[in-house]
Amino acid sequence: MLFDSHAHVDGPEFDADREDVLARARAAGVERIVVIGAVGDTTSAERSVALAEKDPNIWATVATHPHDVEKMTPEWWAVHERLAPHPRVVAIGETGLDYYYDHSPHQVQRDAFARFIELAHRVNKPVVCHIRDADKVPKGAHEDARRILKEGRALDLGVVIHCFTGTPDDARAYAELGCYVSFSGIVTYKSAQPLRDSVPLVPRDRLLIETDCPYLSPIPKRGKRNEPGFIVHTAEQVALSAGMSFEQLAQQTAENAARVFKISAA
Numbered sequence: 001m002l003f004d005s006h007a008h009v010d011g012p013e014f015d016a017d018r019e020d021v022l023a024r025a026r027a028a029g030v031e032r033i034v035v036i037g038a039v040g041d042t043t044s045a046e047r048s049v050a051l052a053e054k055d056p057n058i059w060a061t062v063a064t065h066p067h068d069v070e071k072m073t074p075e076w077w078a079v080h081e082r083l084a085p086h087p088r089v090v091a092i093g094e095t096g097l098d099y100y101y102d103h104s105p106h107q108v109q110r111d112a113f114a115r116f117i118e119l120a121h122r123v124n125k126p127v128v129c130h131i132r133d134a135d136k137v138p139k140g141a142h143e144d145a146r147r148i149l150k151e152g153r154a155l156d157l158g159v160v161i162h163c164f165t166g167t168p169d170d171a172r173a174y175a176e177l178g179c180y181v182s183f184s185g186i187v188t189y190k191s192a193q194p195l196r197d198s199v200p201l202v203p204r205d206r207l208l209i210e211t212d213c214p215y216l217s218p219i220p221k222r223g224k225r226n227e228p229g230f231i232v233h234t235a236e237q238v239a240l241s242a243g244m245s246f247e248q249l250a251q252q253t254a255e256n257a258a259r260v261f262k263i264s265a266a
């Protein structure tokens with residue numbers, strides 16, 4: 001069984017063929033998917049919860065992506081507070097810091113991140129984090145994130161660093177805090193040797209895999225719209241980098257996802 005721990009199948013990219021996409025995922029062995037309701041405005045959260053309500057193998061998260069937090073209104077926060085306790089919502093996220101695109105000011109991102117961690121405490125659910133730093137001259141996104149996670153006692157709740165793109169040192173630092181570290185299709189890209197080097201630094205019981213679809217298709221699907229079924233290619237690479245068989249890696253990452261998201265065994 002494969003578990004796609006981070007997918008945006010609620011998005012309009014899948015409106016034309018969502019049922020086919022989910023059927024292909026099942027055919028590829030992807031039995032469970034967490035849909036991330038956090039892109040753009042609150043309709044993403046509403047759509048994700050609706051998907052999770054009608055499919056027993058889909059769960060949802062709610063939050064607002066760091067790109068968009070500058071636009072958040074009190075009404076917008078109220079939607080998240082209403083949806084967060086929903087039984088099909090398994091985490092608060094994706095929230096965090098994106099110093100690569102800088103779509104929202106850093107302080108606004110940090111404040112929203114801390115506030116989403118408070119919301120996670122109120123509903124006792126883990127936090128899914130999007131942490132991305134600038135490429136050439138890092139601006140301290142990972143250091144800021146670790147500080148905010150510690151100050152907010154988020155580690156008590158369970159923390160997922162989704163689509164990990166830091167250095168091997170960052171992977172080690174997150175692992176030492178007890179975070180789960182999730183690898184996306186980027187790990188298959190030629191330039192991503194630091195990510196492949198990071199995989200064995202994450203304890204096996206903290207490894208996750210994800211598609212982050214429709215973005216970041218793994219090789220050999222790169223350039224196409226990504227979908228949960230393509231996680232097979234990411235799993236193959238992560239298994240190789242971790243020194244595990246494909247079956248071991250699939251089982252381990254599915255168990256890890258079920259543990260952090262508090263989903264009972266099938």
Ligand SMILES: [Zn+2]
Nearest residue numbers: 094130162163
């Ligand atoms: Zn993200």
Ligand SMILES: [Zn+2]
Nearest residue numbers: 006036094212
């Ligand atoms: Zn995402």
